[in-house]
Amino acid sequence: MxxxxxxxxxxxxxxxxxxxxxxxxxxxxxxxxxxxxxxxxxxxxxxxxxxxxxxxxxxxxxxxxxxxxxxxxxxxxxxxxxxxxxxxxxxxxxxxxxxxxxxxxCVLLTDGHDTPVRPAILYGVDTRSTAQIARLEEELGAEEIVRRCGSGLSSQAAGAKIAWVADEEPEAFADARRLYxxxxxxxxxxxxxYVLDHHSASQCTPLYDTNAQEWYAPWVQRIAPRLELPPLRWSGxxxxxxxxxxxxxxxxxxxxxxxxxxxxxxxxxxxxGAQGPGDLMLMYGTTMFLVHTVPGAGLLTSPALWSTVGALPGTRNLAGGMATSGAVTTWLRELFGSPDFAELLRLAEESGPGANGLLMLPYFAGERTPLMDPAARGLIAGLTLSHTRGDLYRAALEGTACGVRHNIEAIEAAGGDIRRIVAVGGGTKGALWTRIVSDVTGRAQEVRATTIGAAYGDALLAAQLAGDARIDDWNPVAEVVRPDPARTAAYDELYGLYRQLYPASADVVHALAARQHR
Missing domain, CATH: 3.30.420.40 (ATPase, nucleotide binding domain)
Structure with a gap:
């Protein structure tokens, strides 16, 4: 062209x-x-x-x-x-x-001339819409929201954040005409x-009908009557x-x-190339994200997950996302005086499985799936004066790995059928983190030759738009990370403690979270 x-x-x-x-x-x-x-x-x-x-x-x-x-x-x-x-x-x-x-x-609202009426509100890490979620569930019915939209309301729901702007910033909302x-x-x-892809729209709960795959006019008029929502297309x-x-x-x-x-x-x-039936994409980034392509065309739902339409026509997903993962390791690196990540990985390797008796709940920005608890908080249990930077860094990697296992179990409990896991993102570098995740979950992970991530996927869709590009030609599998059975057995005990720690500490943590909002 x-x-x-x-x-x-x-x-x-x-x-x-x-x-x-x-x-x-x-x-x-x-x-x-x-x-x-x-x-x-x-x-x-x-x-x-x-x-x-x-x-x-x-x-x-x-x-x-x-x-x-x-x-x-x-x-x-x-x-x-x-x-x-x-x-x-x-x-x-x-x-x-x-x-x-x-x-x-995200929620970027603009006026009719595309001038933003306020800064964009980000995805599920932003937890401001708690009151709007409660009100919409009461008005629309929590079960009806899940039936029509595929997912319940959570901090991930863009529609609830639009409602927050309407409630808390009425002057800005009065000027809003478009959603980006x-x-x-x-x-x-x-x-x-002015367009939006179907997948993004399906995360605008409760504005999108995932069965009809179109905006649901009655709830749009109720929540955002002035907005001219964009026409919908598929990602590619x-x-x-x-x-x-x-x-x-x-x-x-x-x-x-x-x-x-x-x-x-x-x-x-x-x-x-993780869009086939039974595939699970595991993204190692600032947050940890999981996207499972559901075999068949049926809609699977779970109060602990997000059910969405896929990026490609004819696909549906069960998705999960941790509020932090790489964000915690970056936070630790800064606390430690910004040593090189490679040095921290070396120290974590020396620490060994179990981080010398440390256990971390990585809920440092609340937690999305499967807890759906914006008031959850990070917790490091078992600290002594003998623990080192390597122990803490190892505990962060193992804590996020436990979070991945928790999400995988939620996906399968909802009816998902995980046949293959493909890892992607910056966290796949250095090998230790992916190895810990495989050991904790007991699952193998494919790592393809190029793990740059989303920008590379954007390029592939662009190449398919311009001609004929195939993922196996572009990006073949480079290695398979397989779990060590002995380490998996050892991690089973740690994972059991991980699952106990959140409910055991939730009341105290929620009280502390409330103090942080005063």
């Missing part, structure tokens, strides 16, 4: 000078919690040709509140795009398509299209093409197609 817009390259041949058409490349960009990441990928081979990162911080205006200025999303996208596309002609490359994703579900998430905001700026469908104005800001050629995009965890699943 774009070769007609490029100046052809020329090479010498026996018969004279002849044009050499540039190779197609695709761009994927993901707006994450702590950074935005972009990749330039060879559309044919899947090789990552260039990558770039822009780090950022989220705002925390109060306990349980996480926000971000949406202008950062576009500014970082434009910066990444300019870096990724610089001097492509010299390398014989041409951008054929662009894919996008972002953290979510990071991916759809980028699409709007790139193409002018074209939302539009790069406009002349966007091309000037980003360095992209005008006319390049852009995918509709989706939430980062679902793009991560695409990046490692």
């Amino acid at each position: 774009m070769s007609s817009l490029r100046i052809p390259l020329y090479v010498k041949s026996i018969s004279g000078t002849m044009p050499c058409m540039p190779r197609n490349a695709v761009i994927g960009v993901d707006i994450g919690t702590s950074s935005s990441k972009g990749v330039l990928v060879d559309a044919g081979s899947g090789d990552v040709l260039r990558s770039a990162v822009r780090e950022h911080a989220v705002d925390r205006p109060g306990p349980g509140r996480f926000e971000m200025d949406a202008r950062v999303w576009w500014r970082e996208f434009a910066s990444l795009s300019r870096e990724l596309t610089a001097d492509l002609d010299q390398d014989g490359l041409a951008v054929a398509a662009v894919g996008v994703s972002g953290m979510g579900p 998430m990071p991916s759809s905001w980028l699409v709007r700026r790139l193409t002018g299209a 469908e074209a939302a539009g093409a790069v406009t002349l104005d966007a091309a000037a800001e980003t360095g992209l050629p005008a006319g390049v197609p852009v995918t509709t995009g989706t939430i980062d965890a679902w793009a991560e699943a695409v990046s490692v």
Whole structure:
């Protein structure tokens, strides 16, 4: 598509000078919690040709509140795009398509001119909508919400956060006309299209009917009557093409197609081919996320999980997410004076299984699934004066591994059939964390050659939009992490203690959480 817009390259041949058409490349960009990441990928081979990162911080205006200025999303996208596309002609490359994703579900409300009326409210780590959840459950019926939407209301529900803005910031809500998430905001700026993918919409509980796969007008009118909710498409469908104005800001050629995009965890699943029946994608990131593709077309629901439509047509998911994982290890690294992560992994390896008698509940920002408890808090049990940095770091890795096992058990209790686990994300580096998770869960994990994550999944969807790209050609399996039966047996006892510790401490922890909100 774009070769007609490029100046052809020329090479010498026996018969004279002849044009050499540039190779197609695709761009994927993901707006994450702590950074935005972009990749330039060879559309044919899947090789990552260039990558770039822009780090950022989220705002925390109060306990349980996480926000971000949406202008950062576009500014970082434009910066990444300019870096990724610089001097492509010299390398014989041409951008054929662009894919996008972002953290979510987020709530960015704008007026009719696309000016944000307030900062974007982030996904389930933001727990401000507790009162709205209780009210909506009473008004609409908790069971009816699950029946129609697939999931109950929790801190992950975007619809409840919209209700919070209506209740707590009525002047801002009076000006609100449109709803965006990071991916759809980028699409709007790139193409002018106002669209949202079905998967993201299915996390706008209770505004989306997961059975009919469309906005549910009666509840939309009740909760957000002034909002003009976006038309819905599937993640890999074209939302539009790069406009002349966007091309000037980003360095992209005008006319390049852009995918509709989706939430980062679902793009991560695409990046490692974990959308087949029985697949479970396990994302090691700032938070730990699990996406299970349910065999068959039936809807499975659980009060402990999220039931959503998938990123691809005809798929349904049971999903779980821990509020923190990598966020805890980063917090520890900062407390320790920012030593290198590799050094902390070495110390954790020396600590050994069980972290010398330490047990951590990784609920440092509340907990999402399967507890659905925004007032949960982190807990480190068994501390003595003899414990070291390596013990604490090991306890964090083992605590998150126990959280993964808890979610896996909840998925299977809800009727899920996990046949394969595929790991992805920055936490797969260094091998120790994935090995601990396999030992704690007793499950093998596939690790593919490229574990960059969501941005790579965005690029794959873009390549599929531009032509024919297959995941096994792009990103073959590089290794399989298998559990050690002896360590799994030892961890069974630790996991039993893990499951006991939360209910045993919940009353005290909830009282402390209440004091933090005063």
